[in-house]
Amino acid sequence: MDPLENAILSLYQKGYCCSQVLALLILGVQGRENPDLVRSLSGLCHGIGRSGDACGILTGGCCVLAYLVGRETADDDAVPGAQLVIEEFVDWFREAATEQWGSIRCTDILGDEAPGGPDKSHCRRLLAQAWVRLLGILTMHNIAYAAPPRTK
Numbered sequence: 001m002d003p004l005e006n007a008i009l010s011l012y013q014k015g016y017c018c019s020q021v022l023a024l025l026i027l028g029v030q031g032r033e034n035p036d037l038v039r040s041l042s043g044l045c046h047g048i049g050r051s052g053d054a055c056g057i058l059t060g061g062c063c064v065l066a067y068l069v070g071r072e073t074a075d076d077d078a079v080p081g082a083q084l085v086i087e088e089f090v091d092w093f094r095e096a097a098t099e100q101w102g103s104i105r106c107t108d109i110l111g112d113e114a115p116g117g118p119d120k121s122h123c124r125r126l127l128a129q130a131w132v133r134l135l136g137i138l139t140m141h142n143i144a145y146a147a148p149p150r151t152k
Contacts, residue, residue, distance in 0.1 A: 004128045012120065017045035018127050019060025025131055026064050030148050037067065047106030055106045057123070057130045058093045062086050064134065068145055081141050088137050093130060100126070 011021045019041040027034055044060055047053040069082035079085075097104045101111075101122070109122050138145045 002128070004131065005124050008124050008127050008131075012124065017042065017056055018123055019044035019056035019063065021127060022057070022060040022064045022131065022134075023067075026067070026145065029146055032148055052107030053105055055093075055097065055104055055109055055126075057127050058090065058097070058104055061089050061093065061130055061134055065089055065138075068138065069143060079143060081143075085137055085141055085143065089130075089134060092133050092137075096129065096133075097126065 007025075008021055011024055016024060016038075020038050023034070023038050023041050027037070041056075041060055041063060043049060044056045044063070047055060048059065065086050066082075069079035069085055071078045094104055097109060101109045103109065109126065110120070111122065135145065
């Protein structure tokens with residue numbers, strides 16, 4: 001297991017779900033803490049409100065990107081290309097998850113119906129791939145992510 005997957009596993013073992021892990025990873029890169037952000041992403045755990053629906057890696061990734069590029073106030077503008085960045089991540093995730101598991105649903109990726117029950121290693125690997133892709137998209141669009149989001 002590579003260092004990124006080890007870090008993800010460590011956060012899973014502390015009880016964080018995929019969407020929260022993505023937030024903790026970006027906050028770690030920034031050297032920040034934001035318990036409100038991490039707590040708010042718990043609503044996306046296990047497929048939006050534990051419904052097994054849209055994967056928290058997808059929804060959490062969109063939230064992390066919006067955290068970095070979205071507008072802060074009614075008088076503010078989003079970072080140029082903000083929607084494109086999110087769309088690229090969604091397109092990548094949809095293709096990757098559908099190719100591997102036939103779906104973007106948490107329950108399908110986990111394999112809830114598989115003999116032996118859910119396999120969180122699927123999540124760990126996909127989350128690591130998503131993190132690398134997310135940073136790659138930001139880099140490709142020259143969007144700084146190591147510093148906290150802009151503030152007025």
